[in-house]
Every structure is written in C-alpha cells, then in structure tokens.
Amino acid sequence: MSEASAPHAADRRELTAAQRNAVAELLRVSPVADELGRRFVRAGHELHLVGGSVRDALLGRLGDDLDFCTDAHPDETLEIIKGWAEAIWETGREFGTIGAQRDGLRLEITTFRAESYDQVSRNPVVVYGTSLDEDLKRRDFTINAMAVSLPDHRFTDPHGGLDDLSAKVIRTPSTPAESFGDDPLRMLRAARFAAQLRFAVHPDVHLAMTEMAADLDRITAERVRDEFTKLLCGADPITGLRLLVDTGLAERFMPELTGLKLEIDEHAQHKDVYEHTLTVVENAISYEEEGCDFILRMAALLHDVGKPATKAVGSDGRVSFHHHEVVGARLTKARMKAMRYPKEVTAKVTALVALHLRFYGYGRGEWTDSAVRRYVADAGDLLPRLHKLTRSDCTTRNRRKAAQLAADYDALEDRIARIAAEEDLARVRPDLDGNAIMELLGVPPGPVVGRAWKHLKEQRLEHGPLDRDAAEAELLRWARAEGLIE
Incomplete structure (x- = not known):
C-alpha cells in the first residue's frame, strides 16, 4: 500500500x-x-x-x-x-x-x-x-x-x-456548532459512537451538545429512534446514556430517564434510582447469550420509570413507590409509541416492565402452584427475559440480601421446571376447547363461548389440569350459575 x-x-x-x-x-x-x-x-x-x-x-x-x-x-x-x-x-x-x-x-x-x-x-x-x-x-x-x-x-x-x-476522541471536522446546526441528529450520533466505540467526546463537542440540545426537536421521531436503538445496543451503552442525560438531550425525547435522577430507591438508599437503573442495564447485558437483546435492554432501562410518579414518604421517613410497575408500564408504552417503535416491540417491553416486580414476595412463601402457573402464563414467551430482568434488578450491596434474593429466584425457577415437567406450562389453555364448549352447552359461536373459555382457563391456572369428566362438570356448574342452563 x-x-x-x-x-x-x-x-x-x-x-x-x-x-x-x-x-x-x-x-x-x-x-x-x-x-x-x-x-x-x-x-x-x-x-x-x-x-x-x-x-x-x-x-x-x-x-x-x-x-x-x-x-x-x-x-x-x-x-x-x-x-x-x-x-x-x-x-x-x-x-x-x-x-x-x-x-x-x-x-x-x-x-x-x-x-x-x-x-x-x-x-x-x-x-x-x-x-x-x-x-x-x-x-x-x-x-x-x-x-x-x-x-x-x-x-x-x-x-x-x-x-x-x-x-479515542469524537470531534467534528468543522466547529461543533456548525456541524450540529446542519444536522442536530449528529449530537445523538456522538453519544451513539461513544457507546459503540467506547470513545470520549471532545469537551467542545460536549459543550455544543448541551447548548444546542433543543435543536434535536427538529428531527423526526423515527431518526431519533434509530440512533437511540444503536446507542442502547452499543458495546458500552452506559457511557452513551450518561451523555444523553448530562447534556440534556435525553430530556428532548426520553424525559423519564432524566427524571430518575431525582428519586431515591427504597431498596438501595446508597444510590439513586438513576444509578440503579444504569446498573440494571449493565447486569442485563451480562445475561445476553449472543448479540444485543434490545427488548431486554430497553426493559431494564425503563423498568423503574414509574417511580417518580408514585413516590411516597411514610411516617417513619421511608420512601416507597407502590404500584410503580403499573404506572411504569403505562409510561413505557406511551414513550415507545411516541418514538415510533413497532407495536410488537413496544408490547414486549411494556409487559416486562409490568411484570418485573411480580417475583418479590415469593421468598416469603406466599406463592401457591397456582401463583407460579399465573407467573408463567402472564410472561408467556417473555419468561426467559423476565428471569434475566428480575435477576438484573438485584443491585443491593448487602451480600446477605443479594444471596437470599438469588437463592429465592433459583428456587422459583426450579419450581417452574418441576411444575412444567408435570404440566404443559408453555401452553396453559383450558381443558376444553371452543368446539367442546359449544357442543356441551348447545350454544353457537359468540361471547358466551369466550366467557366459558376464560372461566375454564382460570380453573386450569388455579388447580392445574383437569380430566375430561371434571372439566365438563366444571363447565356445567359454571353455566348453571350464569343462568345459561337449568
């Protein structure tokens, strides 16, 4: 050459x-x-x-x-x-x-x-x-x-x-103000390259990103979404995410992330929720088996976005965020919709956010086999990711507490495996299908069949599999109680 x-x-x-x-x-x-x-x-x-x-x-x-x-x-x-x-x-x-x-x-x-x-x-x-x-x-x-x-x-x-x-520095050929004025998306791209290449942005670039953050509003949601997705899937997304928050860019398209800096986690008061969230993202990455699992990383990033809206201080001075997973799921769905993510991707991330707290309480011995079935059924094909997200959410520095949580989740996974060996947990369905319901009740397709199907599924979750005779008897009992048959 x-x-x-x-x-x-x-x-x-x-x-x-x-x-x-x-x-x-x-x-x-x-x-x-x-x-x-x-x-x-x-x-x-x-x-x-x-x-x-x-x-x-x-x-x-x-x-x-x-x-x-x-x-x-x-x-x-x-x-x-x-x-x-x-x-x-x-x-x-x-x-x-x-x-x-x-x-x-x-x-x-x-x-x-x-x-x-x-x-x-x-x-x-x-x-x-x-x-x-x-x-x-x-x-x-x-x-x-x-x-x-x-x-x-x-x-x-x-x-x-x-x-x-x-x-290993990110700098612009012309002045940063000129470059970002031409295309404000370049500010987000600077954070993306920092995440992908593990590079630092030049101080002049950082200053311009901060002063011109509002210019990002000129860029379409789709272009912002694509750059952010690449950033989150980078080798070091934490560096990129910190840049977005520190420069004010996150406030322009994902203000929920910035809002986390103001909250204190009741489970780990040595760090704020923002730092906890970044740690959860890092933990989630460590569980990836090959390549970037965007759905897992996004769920880890947004799992606690409901905390600011649900913060409460008790009479003993302890901070709580009751039902923040419900609020967080709603905020996650709205934010991903605004960023124009596909519906199926949004639905999966939202479901993980909604389910991420379900495990807590298992260690107190309150879960029946029915509760385990519902956990598996509600997670569906997201169960492997839910396992990873739940484990990633344990960021306490208390070694005894961390060990107990890990042991509790090991026990839950073992229990799921045991029940799965006895039942088809991957496809929890009623013991009678729609055709059998219509034949037994003598009804045509319609709402009644749907209601009966839902009732039988609840019975399946609560009691496990029923044989044919027991399932038919339960359907007839329900139909009489509903006034559908005498």
Missing part, C-alpha cells in the same frame, strides 16, 4: 504499521473495491473508500458493507456499474446514493455532497459537491472523515481523524 498523502502537507497523516496492514487487509479481502475504482477511473471519475469503512478498517473491524464517494452523479454511477454489479438498488438516489452488490459485498456509492439544512426542515437539502475535501468536511466526525482513494490506495485525512482515532 502506498504512503498516505493529502492535498496539503499539513494534512498528511502517517499510518502505523498495524493501521497500514488493516487498510491493506480490507482491500486484500475486497478486490471488488479496486475493480470498482478502475471502472470509475476509466470513465474519467474519482472513487474513494470513505467514512465508516475506513474507520472500521483502521480499528480492525472489517465488514461486508463498503461506503464510497465519487464525483460521478447517480446516472453516471449507474452507467459505470451496469453489467458489473450483481444487483443494483436506487432507494437512496434522492440523496445521491446508488447501492450495489458484488461477490457478497454491499456497496453504497454516493456523489460528493455539500449537504446543508435550512435550520427549520427535518431533512437534509442535498447539494452535490465537487471535491473529496468538500465531501469530507461535511461529514459528522473526524473519525468518519478519512478516505482511501481507489485504485491507487492514497490515504486522505484533512481533519486529523487518524489522531482522534488513536486518542
């Missing part, structure tokens, strides 16, 4: 041997990049590997998605890759991006941009640029403003991205 050079001597950045090898390895395993570069050069255009692809190569995180920029306009790009790409898509055409696939790699080729915002609109106004330098200057952060030209492998870094990558 040839030595890097930028348009000006002052902009030149020397690659370490390891970094040179990383970029060389990317290009070695991706001959497609050089092939594509030669096609653009033959057509009289430039092509540069750019942005996250270069950053990730330098970090040794090679992927199958490659980003390029070029002076060619979309129509010209299409002409160059026609007959070479195995698949082409134009969904990003309005933003100057043409997508393609070749040898299992996904390629995005974007025309140089001098993108700008009108300070009111929620979407960018795309203006094509004329040079690589102009394109790199408009990028969000210096670590994403580096390029490798193709096919000659020149490395361009006019804004010190390589230095910032080595220092």
